[in-house]
Amino acid sequence: MNFQGGRRRGEDGIAMVIDFLLSNARLILGVGGAAMLGIATLAVKRLIERAGRAADDEKVEQKMAESWEELSLVSASPTLIKKGIKGAVMKHVAKAAKQQKADLCQQPQMPSLESKPESKSKRLQLCVLSLQERLQQYYHTRAALTPHEVQRAQSQALDICTEIQGFLHSRLPDMPLGEMSLGGSLLDDLQVVSADHACLLVPLQLEASLWRLIPGEETLLTHPLHWMVRRVNLEYFPRGRSYWDRYLVGGYLSAEAVVNMFSKAVMETINWPSISSTLDCLVRPVLGGPELKLEIRPGNERAESSDQSLFISMLPLLREGDVVLTAQPELTSPWVNAWHLSLYPWETQRLTQLDTADDGYRRHTLKILKAACRLNPALRPLQAAPLANLILHLSDSESDWSEISLHVRFQQCITELIGYLEQEALHSYFKPAVNLLSGLSEDQVDQMGFMLYCAVSEPEILLI
Numbered sequence: 001m002n003f004q005g006g007r008r009r010g011e012d013g014i015a016m017v018i019d020f021l022l023s024n025a026r027l028i029l030g031v032g033g034a035a036m037l038g039i040a041t042l043a044v045k046r047l048i049e050r051a052g053r054a055a056d057d058e059k060v061e062q063k064m065a066e067s068w069e070e071l072s073l074v075s076a077s078p079t080l081i082k083k084g085i086k087g088a089v090m091k092h093v094a095k096a097a098k099q100q101k102a103d104l105c106q107q108p109q110m111p112s113l114e115s116k117p118e119s120k121s122k123r124l125q126l127c128v129l130s131l132q133e134r135l136q137q138y139y140h141t142r143a144a145l146t147p148h149e150v151q152r153a154q155s156q157a158l159d160i161c162t163e164i165q166g167f168l169h170s171r172l173p174d175m176p177l178g179e180m181s182l183g184g185s186l187l188d189d190l191q192v193v194s195a196d197h198a199c200l201l202v203p204l205q206l207e208a209s210l211w212r213l214i215p216g217e218e219t220l221l222t223h224p225l226h227w228m229v230r231r232v233n234l235e236y237f238p239r240g241r242s243y244w245d246r247y248l249v250g251g252y253l254s255a256e257a258v259v260n261m262f263s264k265a266v267m268e269t270i271n272w273p274s275i276s277s278t279l280d281c282l283v284r285p286v287l288g289g290p291e292l293k294l295e296i297r298p299g300n301e302r303a304e305s306s307d308q309s310l311f312i313s314m315l316p317l318l319r320e321g322d323v324v325l326t327a328q329p330e331l332t333s334p335w336v337n338a339w340h341l342s343l344y345p346w347e348t349q350r351l352t353q354l355d356t357a358d359d360g361y362r363r364h365t366l367k368i369l370k371a372a373c374r375l376n377p378a379l380r381p382l383q384a385a386p387l388a389n390l391i392l393h394l395s396d397s398e399s400d401w402s403e404i405s406l407h408v409r410f411q412q413c414i415t416e417l418i419g420y421l422e423q424e425a426l427h428s429y430f431k432p433a434v435n436l437l438s439g440l441s442e443d444q445v446d447q448m449g450f451m452l453y454c455a456v457s458e459p460e461i462l463l464i
Contacts (some may be wrong), residue, residue, distance in 0.1 A: 001109050002375060006284075013415060018403045019392075025432045038270045040089065040173065040302075046338075060424055066203045073147075073222075083403070088221050096109045096225060099438035105348065106259065108189065115215055120186065122170055123229070130407070130408060131407040131410070131411075131459055131460070132404070132407040134463050135368060135406050135407055135410055135463070136406070138139065138225065138368060138433070138463045139367065139368050139371075140435075142192075142193065142371050142375065142463075143192045143193070143368050143370070143371035144367065144371070145191060145192070145193075145194070145195050149195045150186065150189075150191075150195055153186060153198060153310050154182065154187070155193035156279070156281065156296050156310055156313050157182055157186070157198040157200065157310070158182065159339075160184065160200065160275075160283065160294060160296070160312055161180050161181070161200050163270075163275050163278075163279075164180065164266055164270070164314070165176070165177075165179075165180045167266070167270055168265070170254050171265070171269075172265065174243060175243060176204070176205040176206075176243055176244075177202060177203065177204065177205060178224060179203070180200060180201060180202055180203075181200075182196075182198060182199065182200065182201070182316075183199045183200075183201045183343075184199035184201070185197075185308075185384070188197045188348050189363075190348065190366065190367060190370075190384070192367050192370045192371040192374060193301050193371050193374055194260075194308055194312060195310070196308050196309065196310055196359075197308065197310070197312070197313070198312050198313070199312070199313050199315055200312055200313065200314045200315065201315055201317055202314060202315060202316045203317055203318070203319060204244065204258070204260070204316055204317070204318055204319065205222075206242070206244065206253075206318060206402055207241075207242055209232075209233060209237070209238055210232060210233060210241065211230070211231060211232065211242070211244075211253065212229070212230045212232050212241050213228075213229055213320050213323060213325065214228045214229070214230055215227060215419055216228075216248075217433075219442075221335060221338060223242050223338075223429065224341070224431045224433045224434055225340055225341045225434060226332055226338040226339070226341075227323075227325050227336060227338070227339045227340075227341050228339065228341070229250055229252060229253040229318065229325070229337075230251060230253075230341060231245065231248055231251055231252070231253065233333075244258075244382070249336055249337055250336040250337065253334050253337070253339075253382075254327060255330045255332060255336070255337065255338060255340075256325050256327075256329035256336040256337075257336070258316050259290065259292060259316065259327050259329055262314065263292060264293055264314060266285075266292070266314065267285040267292060267294075268285070268287075272284055272285065273375070276299060280299055280448035281296050281297060281298060281299040281450060282296070282297040282298075282299040283295070286311070289330070289335070290329040291310065291313060291330060292313065292315070293311055293313050294311070294312045294314070295309050295310070295311055295312075295313070296309060296310040296311075296312065297309050315327070317329070317336070317342075318339065322345070322346070323395075324341070324342045324345055325339035325340065325341060325342070326339065326340045326341060326342050327340075328340045335437060340405055341431075343385070343428060343430055344385070345370070345431050347385070347389065347392065347429065347430070348388075350392060350429070351363050351388065351391065351392065354395055355401070358399070358401065358402075359402070359404065360401030360402065361401050361403055361405075361406050361409070362391050362395060362401050362408060363430060364403075364406065365391060365406065365410060365413065366384075366387055366388055366391055368389075368410065369387045369390075369410075369413060370384055370387055372462040373387065373457070374464065376451065376462060378447040378448055378450070378451040378454075379462075381444045381448070382440075383438055384429075384446060385436055386420075386426050386436040386437060389426060389427075389428055389429045389436055390413060390416060390417060390420070391413065392427065392429040393416075393429060394409070394413065394416055398412070403404065410459065411456075411459055414455050414456060414459065414462075415456065416454055417452055418449065418452050418454070418456070419421065420437065421437070421445055421448060422439060422449070423451045424445060425437060425438075427454070
């Protein structure tokens with residue numbers, strides 16, 4: 001913990017206690033205790049700053065009383081009580097703060113130095129704003145993308161889409177494909193921080209009489225998101241009647257085989273240097289992984305140094321009604337025949353419907369949470385899907401999502417997320433059997449829990 005200004009008499013004692021507790025908190029106290037210790041440390045830091053600025057003994061007593069009220073957060077955590085460490089944390093903090101109080105009261109009054117406005121830290125300036133104002137400022141400066149940036153990224157992605165579709169039509173004219181299009185967060189105005197990724201949707205056209213989409217719960221995998229595509233009516237229409245029969249594995253259309261085909265037909269075959277010169281940018285495939293991904297870099301001399309690469313993911317998919325299955329081996333491995341049921345269209349549509357019905361700020365809140373998680377190293381493993389489902393679950397119990405309630409809903413999202421992390425489970429809104437936190441490691445959960453516990457008393461730490 002860094003304190004501003006030089007050390008006064010008595011600060012060595014409390015600093016040593018805080019340094020010791022923080023350095024050993026995760027090892028001794030666990031995630032709940034370490035998180036509460038972080039909150040207690042923030043409160044004690046406030047105590048020192050307030051007491052140091054007091055002009056007389058009465059102000060010292062008053063400011064210290066205000067600071068100790070903030071430590072009531074420590075007793076509010078059921079995790080801390082369960083672990084039985086509340087007394088240990090409060091004992092060390094109280095002892096150090098008591099010594100700090102005595103030393104500050106005995107300290108002779110020093111002549112005040114003229115403060116320089118230009119020397120004020122950015123953090124102190126931001127503290128003048130309310131949380132509601134900070135959230136709006138953060139949305140416009142960090143989360144929301146400028147129309148120019150979005151238009152530039154969409155234009156580049158559409159150019160690539162046109163090139164790939166033209167190449168496939170000329171090289172593989174008999175392949176039954178639908179019209180390629182853009183999709184994902186860039187198109188739905190849910191991308192945050194920077195327009196650095198886009199999704200190119202490649203719909204495969206299947207004969208309805210020859211193929212059947214099987215829900216994940218009905219397959220041998222019994223996973224609600226792992227669907228399979230079975231070849232049917234073989235007795236009347238033998239193999240070879242459908243173009244996609246060549247990618248059958250054990251009587252099922254293999255998502256992995258389809259991805260491998262596109263990898264060879266597009267990523268490894270297209271003359272990318274020629275396309276780069278045509279589009280006046282550098283286009284290259286990102287090889288070595290299961291994803292079909294391209295990277296676009298500014299290639300002209302007028303490109304700004306701040307321009308980032310744009311990554312375009314090529315996503316083969318199947319549609320049947322409102323069901324969208326994607327070929328993503330990185331999500332369905334090691335099952336070569338499994339297709340991934342995408343819940344993203346359902347989640348996005350539901351959020352839009354709710355906001356349209358009451359002029360709410362759910363999507364606004366989601367973008368702030370996504371930006372905060374992306375820019376915070378401890379929260380970075382938290383992807384967009386858990387955050388979207390968090391807001392959908394909360395919408396069932398909270399109806400006021402107006403602009404004036406933005407700060408209330410933001411703080412409530414933090415509290416709800418802590419609860420889900422403590423349970424190590426956040427169930428999908430549309431598929432309750434799916435735990436959206438199952439991919440997180442124990443260490444990642446610990447780090448996120450610690451950061452969010454600290455944000456309960458200092459929400460602004462997520463908006464830096």
